[in-house]
Amino acid sequence: MATAGSTKGRGRNKRRLIVHLGVQKTGSTGIQRHLHRNAAALADRLILRTPDEGSPMRPLGRAAVHYSLKPSNDSATALAIAFEAVLADLPGNDLPVLLSHENLAGAMPGNGGEIALYPALPNILQIILKSASGFSTDFVVYTRNMARWKASVWAQAVRTDGYTRPEDQFLNETAAMPGWGDLMRRLSEVAGSDRVTRFKLEDEAQDGHPGRQLLRHAGLDDASIDALEALDGQANRRLSQSSTEFLRRLNGMALNPHARGKVVDLVARNQHLFTADAPSEGTL
Known part of the structure; x- marks a missing residue:
């Protein structure tokens, strides 16, 4: 049976908490559908939390986006309370926990006038680390080819966020956006490089098991992942x-x-x- 991944020497007596931050349009919906479908099969190895209807994860995502668009002491407090509500809902055992919610990254470009690359995410990490001080916490970010990602983000912003500008204008507005390396550097400065892991969407196997890299990070081996129920079709x-x-x-x-x-x-x-x-x- 697979066991949880190591905590890399940090907080060996603390329960492991893996926070998958997304980001949006990097396969998060498929990953979460796969996790949800296999929650029972993984229940003796890994506690999963995804943004299911009626769960505390839903208000957590909304609080993170709100904080990123309107940072203040009040919105930071609301985010901390929402995250602590998720932790309070966990079963009282020592199994590692995997939280997955792309909106924890904050507002994506095109949402609410945002044109930068998750400027509030380092502060969001600080809030999470403080709220989860009793856990050994690390973070996972998936990335995607930047040009393809921007095109997909524009289409999603039109669909879900009421974005009104054409794609070429969106690309012009975000032309000065730095690459993913800049985001990872900013996150590592806050959390430490050993707490932040980047996976590329292009490295995911197209075998019906989205999030294979994430599940390996959580301690599962390939045989255990292969034994999970695969997804049929593509998400979002x-x-x-x-x-x-x-x-x-x-x-x-x-x-x-x-x-x-x-x-x-x-x-x-x-x-x-x-x-x-x-x-x-x-x-x-």
Whole structure:
């Protein structure tokens, strides 16, 4: 049976806590679906927490995004309280814990006027480390080819965050954004390089087991991962270009948010109605 990964000499008597920060559009939805599907199979080795409906993880994600857009003492306190609520909900054993929520990174570019590369994330790590002082905590970030990531982030911002600008304008606004190495450096300065691990989405095997690198980091071997129930299909597929363009124009209208959400769902289910072009092959 697989065991949890080492704590690299830190807090050997503390329970291990692995925080998967995402970021958005790096396969997080597929990873979380895979973890959720196999939670029972992993229950004797690893405690999993993903943003399931009604769980404390949902308000935690909202608190992190709110803090990143409006940092203040109040929003920092709200984030700490939300994180502590997740920890308080854990079973009282010593099994390692894996939390996965892409919104813990804060607002992605295109959300709420953000155009930088997660500027609040180092502060979010500080809040998490303080709240989880009783754990041996480390962080995982997945990254993706920056050009492809930006294109996917733009489409997602149009779909979920009401973003109104065309893709070329978004790319111009984010042209000065540094690479992933800069983000990892900023996180390591706060948490220490031994607490921050980067995995590349391009290195994930396309075998129905998304998050293989994350699960290895959590202590599972390949045989244990292979024995898990695989996902069928791909998660959070990008909408076709014409469907995305329809939603972008819709975002410029003064629609009730609830009504807009229903239209987005309708478009996602009926993309053939908007396809002057073929549906995008993008999967994230």
